[in-house]
Amino acid sequence: MNRKQTVPLLVIAIGAAAAAMLPLIWAGISALRPSAEIFRYLSPLSIHTFVPTQVTFENVIALWNGPFARAMLNSAVVTAITVLLGLVICSMAAFALAALNYRGRGVVFAAMIVSFLIPFDSIAVPLAQVFRDLNLQNSYAGLILPGIGNGLAVFLLRQFFLGIPRELAEAAMVDGLGWFGIFTRIYLPLSKPALIGAGLILFVFQWQAYLWPLLIAPDPDYHVASVAIASFAGQYDVDYGQMFGGAVFTALLPMAVLLVFQRYFIASFATTGSKD
Amino acid sequence: MVKITRRHVMALGAGVLAAPLISRSALAQEARIGFLSSQKAGAFDAVIAAFEKANPGIKVQAQNVPFDQLNAQIQARLGAGDTSVDVYTVDEPRVPAYANKGFLADLTPMRAEIEAAAAPAAIAGTSFRDKLWSFPFWTTSQFLFYNNDLLKKAGLAAPDADPAKRLTWEDLQTNARAAQKAGAKWGFAFDQNDRYYELQPLYESRGFGPGLSGDGLLTPALTTEGWIKTTAWYRDLYASGLAPRGVAYEQMPALFSSGQVAYMVAGVWHARVFRLANELNFGIAPMPYFAGGKPVTPTGSWTIGVNPKSAQKDAAVKFARFLTLDSEGSLLASTIAPQPPANKAAFAAYLRRESEAGGENTAPFAKIISYELANTAVSRPRTTGYVVFEEIMNRMYSDIRNGAEAKPSLERTEAALKAAFSRLE
Numbered sequence: 188m189n190r191k192q193t194v195p196l197l198v199i200a201i202g203a204a205a206a207a208m209l210p211l212i213w214a215g216i217s218a219l220r221p222s223a224e225i226f227r228y229l230s231p232l233s234i235h236t237f238v239p240t241q242v243t244f245e246n247v248i249a250l251w252n253g254p255f256a257r258a259m260l261n262s263a264v265v266t267a268i269t270v271l272l273g274l275v276i277c278s279m280a281a282f283a284l285a286a287l288n289y290r291g292r293g294v295v296f297a298a299m300i301v302s303f304l305i306p307f308d309s310i311a312v313p314l315a316q317v318f319r320d321l322n323l324q325n326s327y328a329g330l331i332l333p334g335i336g337n338g339l340a341v342f343l344l345r346q347f348f349l350g351i352p353r354e355l356a357e358a359a360m361v362d363g364l365g366w367f368g369i370f371t372r373i374y375l376p377l378s379k380p381a382l383i384g385a386g387l388i389l390f391v392f393q394w395q396a397y398l399w400p401l402l403i404a405p406d407p408d409y410h411v412a413s414v415a416i417a418s419f420a421g422q423y424d425v426d427y428g429q430m431f432g433g434a435v436f437t438a439l440l441p442m443a444v445l446l447v448f449q450r451y452f453i454a455s456f457a458t459t460g461s462k463d
Numbered sequence: 464m465v466k467i468t469r470r471h472v473m474a475l476g477a478g479v480l481a482a483p484l485i486s487r488s489a490l491a492q493e494a495r496i497g498f499l500s501s502q503k504a505g506a507f508d509a510v511i512a513a514f515e516k517a518n519p520g521i522k523v524q525a526q527n528v529p530f531d532q533l534n535a536q537i538q539a540r541l542g543a544g545d546t547s548v549d550v551y552t553v554d555e556p557r558v559p560a561y562a563n564k565g566f567l568a569d570l571t572p573m574r575a576e577i578e579a580a581a582a583p584a585a586i587a588g589t590s591f592r593d594k595l596w597s598f599p600f601w602t603t604s605q606f607l608f609y610n611n612d613l614l615k616k617a618g619l620a621a622p623d624a625d626p627a628k629r630l631t632w633e634d635l636q637t638n639a640r641a642a643q644k645a646g647a648k649w650g651f652a653f654d655q656n657d658r659y660y661e662l663q664p665l666y667e668s669r670g671f672g673p674g675l676s677g678d679g680l681l682t683p684a685l686t687t688e689g690w691i692k693t694t695a696w697y698r699d700l701y702a703s704g705l706a707p708r709g710v711a712y713e714q715m716p717a718l719f720s721s722g723q724v725a726y727m728v729a730g731v732w733h734a735r736v737f738r739l740a741n742e743l744n745f746g747i748a749p750m751p752y753f754a755g756g757k758p759v760t761p762t763g764s765w766t767i768g769v770n771p772k773s774a775q776k777d778a779a780v781k782f783a784r785f786l787t788l789d790s791e792g793s794l795l796a797s798t799i800a801p802q803p804p805a806n807k808a809a810f811a812a813y814l815r816r817e818s819e820a821g822g823e824n825t826a827p828f829a830k831i832i833s834y835e836l837a838n839t840a841v842s843r844p845r846t847t848g849y850v851v852f853e854e855i856m857n858r859m860y861s862d863i864r865n866g867a868e869a870k871p872s873l874e875r876t877e878a879a880l881k882a883a884f885s886r887l888e
Contacts, residue, residue: 223740223742226718226721312539316543325547402539402540405497407504407525420503420529420530422530422800423733423736423802424503427717
């Protein structure tokens, strides 16, 4: 592509990206306005829609001094543990489905596929009941456990593992390595991009979870960020300043994570199932 | 590279299993009760602090969910026998449905105590099949809020605060159009723009009934001529551009407080919210009625229910009592969410507090509320089908507001209601 073509395309791309970002930018700017100003300049669009007439940090200060700070920490802890535990469990499951030969492997794999085709929201209510019976409500374990076994992550990793030549495992076995050694010393080191991809899937699932934390962890000590943001909305009065502020902060972390890991994420899909 | 060994994996597994043990703190000596509501976080901090001070040994944990999710939460959690909700807010017309499902403890033995403290109309809202199921907590009414500056620009006089001289909807519509011509972005708005609660009075004012009839109010009656006519009138407010389409009800007060709406029918609690908006020059008047009809205002608000499966029932009842029957507790509970308390003593104090705080803008506050509650208030239909009725009706209003035709929508809704009611026991 020559330069003549690149420049207009770049302009269009930047324009489209900016348009997609506008709502978030507006929310971020609104968090810095006094509450009476938030909707004043929304329509018709004018320069003041995006340039506040008054800037105040009141909302942001109140946000971080309130229950949101704890909720953000909870979200970070819950998501981090989910990603770590989830990668261990999903990669082991994927390894069992890709490298080990045993009767019924296809059935187990099919069951796994079905599990990620069923929307989580539709099983959340009965699952919450099971968790309550196990006395897991209002606990980190209750928040984390549904996130760690992710069918899509298993699927992704299995496809990647299938691409690793079997000869490597056989050679290692001749050299005296057991299955566990083959998994940790051959498959895992070769699968970094797929692990990052699967990690991102686990991350996004847990970070954006709303219904489940609302059902299983009503105790404010265990609120996650999404639930804390929702509680700025009362029936009679909504604190938009804090709500928008919370939403922007909640969006920043995944944005940073995605920016750092995006190329691996794409690589992991591109090489999925590849034999080369 | 970190070497992962079998031992690491085992340790991780053990950690997962032990996590619930670590996270449950030892609070065995202390009664800890969960209070679920749809008010924003912090709305009940003051009353909870006062209660905990007076009752050492009981801790109250406020749980807040958005209004639209409250019903789903109650169904999912109480229906599943969850005991982490001990006390919760119940919208008055939902009392029969919840009582029917066994979500509410029977409070009939406390009848004398409740009758001594609460207003009779509010008690009626907590009764079902001759028993009492919840504590009367709040009551409500609506005002016609108006923006003085926008009215002045259009050369319009402020509406009379005297309930006997209230505006008709016909006059209001003419004035709202004039205000819009003179520069108001919107002439008129309903604050709960697609909620049955605020729209029911339109039909009642013309004598067309609540939309439900028959035994137990389980027969939908939405396709009558009167209902179609009134719903078309509502639709026209939005279709003609007098009122804003596509704005969620949560954002309506913000439209008014930022000076974009000339007249808005809204809950009395907004008086406090608007007072806090700087530079907003507003006033209050009674809700309009249709010429030839009678003035009708909505009422009925939250009540306090106790989970019959609560493991801390004594503490739960104690807290529910403090919120409702204790005049000090009741007044504290209506500070951040400034709803009129159903408690008689607290109600009088509330009227004084709100009238004085408002200055000139809300001077007729006490006069209008007292008149409406005594003369024009009509409750929502008390039926076991109310929960589903409200949800389906609100969806219908939302569709109509955004352009759906009145008559086919009413027909579809009536069919949907019939199907939903047939599934009730």
